[in-house]
Amino acid sequence: FVVSLASSDGFLQCLSAAIPNQLLYTQSSPSFMPILVSSVRNPRLFTPTTVRPLVIVTPTNASHVQSTVICGRHHDVRIRVRSGGHDFEGLSYRSERPEVFAVVDLNMMRSVRVNRRAGTASIDSGATLGEVYYAVSKASNQLAFAAGLCPTIGIGGHLSGGGFGMLLRKYGGAIDNVLDATLVDAEGRVLDKKAMGRDVFWAIRGGGGESFGIVLSWKVKLVPPPKVTMFKVPKSIDEGVIDILTKWQVVAPALPDDLFIRVVVQNDVAEFQSMYLGTCDMLLPLMESHFPELGLNQTHCKEMTWIQSVPYIFLGSTATVEDILNRTTSLDMSTKATSDYVHQAIPKDGWVKIFILLAKPNAGLLIIVPYGGKINSFSEAATPFPHRGGVLFNIQYMNFWLATTDGSTQTKWVKDFYAFMGPYVSQNPRQAYVNYRDLDLGVNVVVGNVTSYKAAMVWGEKYYKGNFKRLAFAKGKVDPDDYFRNEQSIPPLVARK
Ligand code: FDA
Numbered sequence: 001f002v003v004s005l006a007s008s009d010g011f012l013q014c015l016s017a018a019i020p021n022q023l024l025y026t027q028s029s030p031s032f033m034p035i036l037v038s039s040v041r042n043p044r045l046f047t048p049t050t051v052r053p054l055v056i057v058t059p060t061n062a063s064h065v066q067s068t069v070i071c072g073r074h075h076d077v078r079i080r081v082r083s084g085g086h087d088f089e090g091l092s093y094r095s096e097r098p099e100v101f102a103v104v105d106l107n108m109m110r111s112v113r114v115n116r117r118a119g120t121a122s123i124d125s126g127a128t129l130g131e132v133y134y135a136v137s138k139a140s141n142q143l144a145f146a147a148g149l150c151p152t153i154g155i156g157g158h159l160s161g162g163g164f165g166m167l168l169r170k171y172g173g174a175i176d177n178v179l180d181a182t183l184v185d186a187e188g189r190v191l192d193k194k195a196m197g198r199d200v201f202w203a204i205r206g207g208g209g210e211s212f213g214i215v216l217s218w219k220v221k222l223v224p225p226p227k228v229t230m231f232k233v234p235k236s237i238d239e240g241v242i243d244i245l246t247k248w249q250v251v252a253p254a255l256p257d258d259l260f261i262r263v264v265v266q267n268d269v270a271e272f273q274s275m276y277l278g279t280c281d282m283l284l285p286l287m288e289s290h291f292p293e294l295g296l297n298q299t300h301c302k303e304m305t306w307i308q309s310v311p312y313i314f315l316g317s318t319a320t321v322e323d324i325l326n327r328t329t330s331l332d333m334s335t336k337a338t339s340d341y342v343h344q345a346i347p348k349d350g351w352v353k354i355f356i357l358l359a360k361p362n363a364g365l366l367i368i369v370p371y372g373g374k375i376n377s378f379s380e381a382a383t384p385f386p387h388r389g390g391v392l393f394n395i396q397y398m399n400f401w402l403a404t405t406d407g408s409t410q411t412k413w414v415k416d417f418y419a420f421m422g423p424y425v426s427q428n429p430r431q432a433y434v435n436y437r438d439l440d441l442g443v444n445v446v447v448g449n450v451t452s453y454k455a456a457m458v459w460g461e462k463y464y465k466g467n468f469k470r471l472a473f474a475k476g477k478v479d480p481d482d483y484f485r486n487e488q489s490i491p492p493l494v495a496r497k
Helices: 009-018 032-037 062-075 129-139 155-161 198-204 241-254 280-290 306-314 321-325 348-358 408-424 453-464 467-478
Strands: 024-026 055-057 078-082 101-105 112-115 120-124 178-184 214-221 228-236 259-266 269-276 302-304 333-342 365-370 393-402
Touching (some): 009 024, 009 062, 024 032, 032 055, 062 078, 062 101, 062 178, 062 214, 112 129, 120 129, 129 321, 178 198, 228 306, 241 259, 241 348, 241 393, 259 348, 269 280, 269 306, 302 306, 348 365, 453 467
Parallel strands (some): 078 101
Antiparallel strands (some): 024 055, 112 120, 120 214, 178 214, 228 302, 365 393
């Protein structure tokens, strides 16, 4: 590990005076490494040369977070904040460049308070999606939360970037259901929606993690899914998957909002994974009229409650509802991923070529998520997340390799695949999903101690399109000195008076 160079005694003394010592883990503490590793998902981002934090702060209340920010400002030590640690580039716990920084790890601030009558929940950022889903289902079997699939994702990062899952066509993304939030800003103030103002409240709902401060908690609207019917139907090239996918890409985004069918493609097989908000008897005629090519029948249907669908889809059919509370992550496999948005159907010969690339040695996989319905119903400017009307689907390209190997072939496959997809995906800008962060899309340049707006446009417009400039002005309002920054944070623009 690269050892921090700056003298940071003043910062550590300041923290010790304000925060109980048992919540502070310096590099010499025996618990430093276990805490640091605890939510690292990707060993590619955790190697002997990874720039590690000077100290990890594990706050238990807002005042600890405020004190960390105030001490950091005073002693010129920056902060990275971690909720679930799933950032695709590990920006919540590591720095690309040698610098002195602290990590605020919110894993002790993770309560979920459900108001059954109002159909809302107040969620601390350190809670995982699994913990939220579990708490909501315990409070009422009539309520659910529309967010992502992986139960160990942290609420803090997920809601900062968008958050979509199997309910996106019916209820939109997680950010579309945020009612309020509490933010610690760069002055160490605690601000709610009213106090932070319209622009900053707009910005924190999809404008990416970290740039605007530390979000302590979120108030969200819950949604009412009835029982659901799930299916997973694999189709291989021999079973005509290329024709089926060519049809799927136009059908899936235009289906009734109650029906969501995503596809995971690997080797020569595509698995169609679906959630339908109704019974199998209702689903079968719908599939027969819209998508008979899949050949869905009674034997494919699995009727269950919404909460049972969470482990079923992500952890497998033998996993239990309690398994979604397990926060343990494995460090066996490294990954590299990136994403695209598709607005026009890919011609059949494009799919043929895609399968040729998927058949290469050390090839990765695709996770293809249809949009349409509610998520497309918002205007591009409603939230910073601009991937709305006209989007047919999001594709994630991912590859993985044993942590003990170097992964260069697998990483190259992702790059080559991204290059190949150029003609088939969105252009000018080529859009990407910020929650599938990829530093290969561009990194910040700091000029005169402030992140350059011009340099950041390279990656910023891919994630945010025309919303990028408004995000920069929101940043200019709440953090004009650019205290909260990382390799892909929003640069501040300050409006001329
Ligand atoms: P982490 O703690 O690493 O934070 C991510 C970013 O947000 C960092 O920049 C961090 O500093 C910042 N941040 C974290 N907490 C903050 C806070 N309280 N205030 C301000 N900034 C904060 N996405 C999706 O939409 N649907 C899906 O189904 C999936 N599935 C999925 C599976 C797997 C295995 C992975 C690894 C990832 C996904 N994702 C996803 C992507 C996921 O939504 C994204 O990585 C989130 O940013 C992760 O949030 P965490 O809090 O876990 O990350």
